[in-house]
Amino acid sequence: MDKEAYAALLKRFRPRLEQELAEIDRLSMENESWSAPVELDQQSVGRVSRMDAMQMQAMSQAVQRRRTQRRHQLLQAFKRMNEGEFGYCAECGEEIPSGRLDVDPTFSACVRCAT
Incomplete structure (x- = not known):
């Protein structure tokens, strides 16, 4: 691929990657409150409510792990862009x-090498 074609490729995909990275960072900030430890005081929160809160916390942490993994993939793509x-x-x-x-x-990886 010549320099002009490579520049066009970067111009095509860099904004998409930047937008997704910004969205992941924004969602991660919003997610922090859902990942906070669950209160153990059963007087203020009933047992079922506490279990629901723990389940929401676990789901939020799983989503955050996937976001972290995707963020790493995006950063690796930027690294490959910078290295040509x-x-x-x-x-x-x-x-x-x-x-x-x-x-x-x-x-x-291409399809052949990815399989």
């Missing part, structure tokens, strides 16, 4: 088809 490796398979070095990157711009 974005859009190339990390395994075989071939170009990753733009259709595959349309599905998920964080993919670092």
Whole structure:
């Protein structure tokens, strides 16, 4: 891929990655209150309410783990962009088809190497 084509590829995918990263960061900030420890005082919160709160806390923590993993994938894609490796398979070095990157711009392997 020549420099002009690579610049066009970055121009196409960088805003999408930046937007997703900003959204993940925003949601993570909002999520902090749901991940807080659950009150143990059963006088102020009934047993069922406390169990519901614990379940919500566990679900919130699971969502946050997935967000953290996705954030890492996005940061790795930015790193590949900065190093001039974005859009190339990390395994075989071939170009990753733009259709595959349309599905998920964080993919670092072509279909052949990903399977």
